[in-house]
Amino acid sequence: MYATGPLGTIILVDDDSNITELLKFNLGSEGFGIAVVPQAKDVPLSEVANARMVICDALDQPYTGFDLLDDIKADPTTCRVPVIICSASEGEDTIIEAFDLGADDFITKPFSLRELLARVKAVLRRHPRRTSPEAPRPVHSDLSVPSLNLRIDTITQRVIEDGSVVPLTKTEYAILVFLIKNQNSFFSRNDICLEVWKDEASANVRIVDTNISRLRKKLGESGKYIVNRYGMGYAFVDKLS
Secondary structure: OOOOOOOOEEEEEOOOHHHHHHHHHHHHHOOOEEEEEOOHHHOOHHHHOOOOEEEEOOOOOOOOHHHHHHHHHHOOOOOOOOEEEEEOOOOHHHHHHHHHOOOOEEEEOOOOHHHHHHHHHHHHHOOOOOOOOOOOOOOOOEEEEHHHOEEEEOOOOEEEEOOEEEOOOHHHHHHHHHHHHOOOOOEOHHHHHHHHOOOOOOOOHHHHHHHHHHHHHHOOHHHHHEEEEOOOEEEEOOOOO
């Protein structure tokens, strides 16, 4: 089990010891326990589930940082853990792929330490520390589409279709909730960007198309009800025309 600190554990996945020692010292001084794992393949999801954040490079390894990111976001026990990709690979395609896979931020090496610390804090503000399992839980609050046997538990943030949990990323979940709450209303890509990514400068309208495509594939029959109409945008409709 990884050592923790007053603010929880951050897992650093990077085989550059100069970087990890720098971050270990500075993030440790902020109150985090730091676990350094040089190889992405050696990060157990059971430890990720208990972490406050994962900061990952490892893009040039056989099992890459993107592979790890994809596995984290696809697993219901870890999909809410924020992941920052920190890499020297700064091409637009690389950055967009990171966000498509569910990354919460992308930081290009070499980086300003002050900027990295600020971004870490900004991401964590969007992901408040989870309560312990023993803490009392509120009564369930559900969104549902009974005709499609689709239900969203907004307390646990689980999406259940035909009795099975659908493993969505944070972004896919946010898009689905937004569209279902506003069923039969059409929204442009910019509208969805503003709703889901809020003030994130990294949001890009191309990411909306990619995330909705992945969302449709993960959902079963319900995915067909997320429609796109030219000049109107996307909507979750109650009837297929």
